[in-house]
Amino acid sequence: MKQVLFRRPALVPVLLAMAISPWFTGCATTGEPAAVATIDPLPAPPVAAASMPVEPAAAPVAAAASAPEQAADEGGVVATPIDPVEPDRPVDLFDDRAKVDLWARVRNGFAMPQIDNDLVRRSEQWYAQRPDYVQRMTERGSRYLFHVIEELDKRGMPSELALLPFIESAFNPQAQSVARASGMWQFIPSTGKDYDLKQNIFRDDRRDVLASTRAALDYLGRLYKMFGDWHLALAAYNWGEGNVQRAIARNEKAGLPTDYLSLRMPDETRMYVPKLQAVKNIVQDPSAFGLELPELRNHPYFLSVPIERDIDVSLATRLADVSLEEFRYLNPQMNKPVILAAGTEQILLPYDNANLFVRALASHRGPMATWTAWVAPRTLRPADAAKQVGMSEAALREVNHIPPRMLVKAGSTLLVPRTARRDTDVSEHIADNAMIALAPDVPPVKRLTVRANRKGETVAAVAKRYGVSPSQVAQWNKVGIGSQFKPSASVVLYLPTKAATRVASTSRSSGTRPTARPVARAATPKAGPVRMARK
Numbered sequence: 355m356k357q358v359l360f361r362r363p364a365l366v367p368v369l370l371a372m373a374i375s376p377w378f379t380g381c382a383t384t385g386e387p388a389a390v391a392t393i394d395p396l397p398a399p400p401v402a403a404a405s406m407p408v409e410p411a412a413a414p415v416a417a418a419a420s421a422p423e424q425a426a427d428e429g430g431v432v433a434t435p436i437d438p439v440e441p442d443r444p445v446d447l448f449d450d451r452a453k454v455d456l457w458a459r460v461r462n463g464f465a466m467p468q469i470d471n472d473l474v475r476r477s478e479q480w481y482a483q484r485p486d487y488v489q490r491m492t493e494r495g496s497r498y499l500f501h502v503i504e505e506l507d508k509r510g511m512p513s514e515l516a517l518l519p520f521i522e523s524a525f526n527p528q529a530q531s532v533a534r535a536s537g538m539w540q541f542i543p544s545t546g547k548d549y550d551l552k553q554n555i556f557r558d559d560r561r562d563v564l565a566s567t568r569a570a571l572d573y574l575g576r577l578y579k580m581f582g583d584w585h586l587a588l589a590a591y592n593w594g595e596g597n598v599q600r601a602i603a604r605n606e607k608a609g610l611p612t613d614y615l616s617l618r619m620p621d622e623t624r625m626y627v628p629k630l631q632a633v634k635n636i637v638q639d640p641s642a643f644g645l646e647l648p649e650l651r652n653h654p655y656f657l658s659v660p661i662e663r664d665i666d667v668s669l670a671t672r673l674a675d676v677s678l679e680e681f682r683y684l685n686p687q688m689n690k691p692v693i694l695a696a697g698t699e700q701i702l703l704p705y706d707n708a709n710l711f712v713r714a715l716a717s718h719r720g721p722m723a724t725w726t727a728w729v730a731p732r733t734l735r736p737a738d739a740a741k742q743v744g745m746s747e748a749a750l751r752e753v754n755h756i757p758p759r760m761l762v763k764a765g766s767t768l769l770v771p772r773t774a775r776r777d778t779d780v781s782e783h784i785a786d787n788a789m790i791a792l793a794p795d796v797p798p799v800k801r802l803t804v805r806a807n808r809k810g811e812t813v814a815a816v817a818k819r820y821g822v823s824p825s826q827v828a829q830w831n832k833v834g835i836g837s838q839f840k841p842s843a844s845v846v847l848y849l850p851t852k853a854a855t856r857v858a859s860t861s862r863s864s865g866t867r868p869t870a871r872p873v874a875r876a877a878t879p880k881a882g883p884v885r886m887a888r889k
Contacts, residue, residue: 435657435708438564438700439504445654445705456500456650461638463506463513466584469631473624477632482643493648495525497655497683498538502567509571512584517633521626527561527686537561539570549573554788555767556694562687563702585614585627593623656684657708658700664723664779667691673718674703674711690769691753692725697785727780727788728770733763735795743770754790763791800854802847806839813837816845820857
């Protein structure tokens with residue numbers, strides 16, 4: 355019997371993987387990384403899915419071949435695992451191509467000019483002093499490296515770009531930087547939108563392994579066409595093309611060279627390409643640095659399985675016999691405990707688990723999803739929304755990340771349990787555009803005009819008299835917080851309705867006449883949509 359020459363990376367928890375040293379990413383300026391990754395636990399489904407024994411996995415190829423026939427016979431959902439890069443070619447772990455050392459394939463594709471300076475030496479030393487960190491980083495990256503190399507080969511791009519996620523995120527698809535860049539390629543929200551990476555309450559495609567890789571290589575390819583130089587393209591990926599263009603223009607005006615090493619740029623960008631060169635040198639000859647790379651073979655770690663119906667994440671992991679942690683390494687874009695077929699064409703699963711999932715899904719009987727989407731018909735308190743959808747307020751807040759003292763605005767999409775009245779799959783429009791908008795839950799207020807006393811009053815004195823803050827009084831009247839009102843000057847206040855009525859009644863009894871009119875929640879700034887993204 356032939357031995358499968360494939361070693362799965364150890365399932366090291368993301369946060370534990372960073373315990374020894376900070377991340378060494380493209381967001382850093384001194385070699386120490388700035389990205390942070392968090393994995394929020396998924397809540398349990400509101401209704402337990404029907405239990406079923408999981409059969410032992412048969413031979414992978416045979417399982418994949420028999421699944422469609424079994425599904426057709428039993429009326430189940432037909433799904434066939436495929437390599438997402440070459441969907442028409444069967445995956446065979448025993449052919450000669452699959453036995454090639456993947457690291458050798460990476461080395462053979464190196465095509466960028468070399469950089470050899472002190473910045474490269476500094477980065478090499480940083481890695482060489484942290485062998486445990488390098489091991490964790492490369493083992494985590496080994497899940498994705500074959501896919502990235504395949505995409506680069508299709509485009510005729512240098513294989514050094516496959517090492518870029520080591521710099522950007524330590525190959526962690528859950529990475530989140532202080533600048534809100536997300537995923538293993540570290541897209542900020544605006545650039546993600548430019549490259550069609552959806553970001554809504556159900557998913558963030560900046561973390562999607564396939565979509566973010568496609569977008570990153572599209573972006574890098576466009577930058578290379580713009581500058582005609584890979585080092586400048588990488589600088590623009592890190593710093594922005596406009597900044598690089600201005601730096602080039604400054605050097606041209608001064609009669610100076612315009613190559614990467616000659617431009618004036620921030621320290622982070624100055625270190626960016628030398629870091630990549632250091633990783634390249636380590637991959638080229640790890641023993642020269644006292645390091646070892648995990649054994650990798652030239653075939654997919656994961657396969658793509660089409661999703662035809664909404665399905666709970668908990669059910670998908672059980673049918674595939676894969677841990678939630680491993681599932682989220684391969685499908686990190688998921689924000690909720692349900693996979694929406696209308697917005698997620700496929701899920702990624704390890705090779706053996708993909709075939710097991712196909713067989714188990716075909717024979718599954720019972721509900722596929724216990725969650726669905728519900729659009730708030732009007733602005734509601736979470737307690738009222740919870741009553742309408744038949745769940746506790748605590749559960750509604752938890753699964754939808756609603757903070758205390760906030761209202762759910764009309765048109766917001768909430769994740770709620772399925773019921774007999776809400777048993778259809780979520781529509782494509784909601785799956786692609788769902789958002790949640792929140793507003794502060796404050797009492798109704800009235801606009802009240804009162805008079806300063808006859809000697810004049812400070813902003814602080816007026817604020818104390820009516821039980822509001824000096825900054826609020828200053829803001830409402832467009833004056834400085836240390837200002838003083840002129841004698842008998844008109845002062846605008848926004849007070850809760852009951853307090854405003856009490857002030858007006860007191861003023862009438864004392865012979866003064868304040869004017870008051872109701873204002874719908876005007877005491878606080880307007881709250882725009884709040885994107886509830888998982889970080």
